[in-house]
Amino acid sequence: MSAAAIIVAGGLGTRMGARVNKIFMEVAGRSILEHSLELFESDPRVHRVVLVARPEDLSQCEPLRARFSKLSTIVPGGDVRHRSEFAGLRLLAAQIDSGGVDTVLVHDAVRPFATHALVDRLVAGVAQTIGCIPGLPAGRAIALVADGWIAGYPPNLWTVQTPQAFQATWLLEAHNRAARQGFIGTDTASVVEWAGGDVSVIEGEVDNIKITTPEDLARAAAIASRRGAGSGGSPGEAPGVPQQKR
Numbered sequence: 001m002s003a004a005a006i007i008v009a010g011g012l013g014t015r016m017g018a019r020v021n022k023i024f025m026e027v028a029g030r031s032i033l034e035h036s037l038e039l040f041e042s043d044p045r046v047h048r049v050v051l052v053a054r055p056e057d058l059s060q061c062e063p064l065r066a067r068f069s070k071l072s073t074i075v076p077g078g079d080v081r082h083r084s085e086f087a088g089l090r091l092l093a094a095q096i097d098s099g100g101v102d103t104v105l106v107h108d109a110v111r112p113f114a115t116h117a118l119v120d121r122l123v124a125g126v127a128q129t130i131g132c133i134p135g136l137p138a139g140r141a142i143a144l145v146a147d148g149w150i151a152g153y154p155p156n157l158w159t160v161q162t163p164q165a166f167q168a169t170w171l172l173e174a175h176n177r178a179a180r181q182g183f184i185g186t187d188t189a190s191v192v193e194w195a196g197g198d199v200s201v202i203e204g205e206v207d208n209i210k211i212t213t214p215e216d217l218a219r220a221a222a223i224a225s226r227r228g229a230g231s232g233g234s235p236g237e238a239p240g241v242p243q244q245k246r
Contacts, residue, residue: 009033010076037071125202126166142157
């Protein structure tokens with residue numbers, strides 16, 4: 001296989017309340033973004049990485065190209081995540097059309113602790129279906145509320161993570177169709193599902209947190225300390241039984 005990764009780093013980060021974009025904040029001596037870049041830099045199946053960043057962050061991201069050889073392109077993102085993903089995907093279109101890229105992984109820059117073990121299981125999953133994404137069961141902590149009253153505890157709810165892996169030609173066509181018809185997805189998987197593709201869900205990793213708030217940053221520091229500041233090389237959680245995303 002020949003895979004490419006799109007790292008989405010276009011968020012505003014308002015909940016962090018910091019003066020700098022949270023992707024540049026450090027965890028265990030490296031920026032959050034660097035941890036995420038290292039995951040794919042050290043994966044032999046990924047041959048190209050596209051970074052999608054805010055226009056005002058492009059100059060600060062540019063020096064990373066000298067340190068991460070697979071980081072081929074840094075592109076400005078759109079006003080919503082969907083358009084940022086599409087901006088990155090368009091840069092891979094020629095390679096996808098020629099067969100040079102057969103798998104695309106889309107990852108949030110602010111999830112610095114995804115592991116190679118998780119990527120292994122995602123790649124195995126996408127070989128069986130159009131898309132494969134990680135998630136964790138939400139459990140009974142999630143309630144359905146109607147008019148201020150608990151109306152039930154819906155079963156089989158999962159919180160979705162990244163990276164998300166997809167057959168490249170399917171993902172490109174799904175995004176092209178979405179652009180023509182004006183559809184805006186909440187994440188990459190939602191675009192593929194809207195276009196009629198099947199997306200399976202595997203069990204993700206507890207440490208694969210999304211850093212959004214100062215509390216998340218403190219939790220990330222604790223994870224990095226426990227893992228010896230590792231990011232991509234640590235073993236993942238035990239794989240779960242694949243579920244169908246609905």
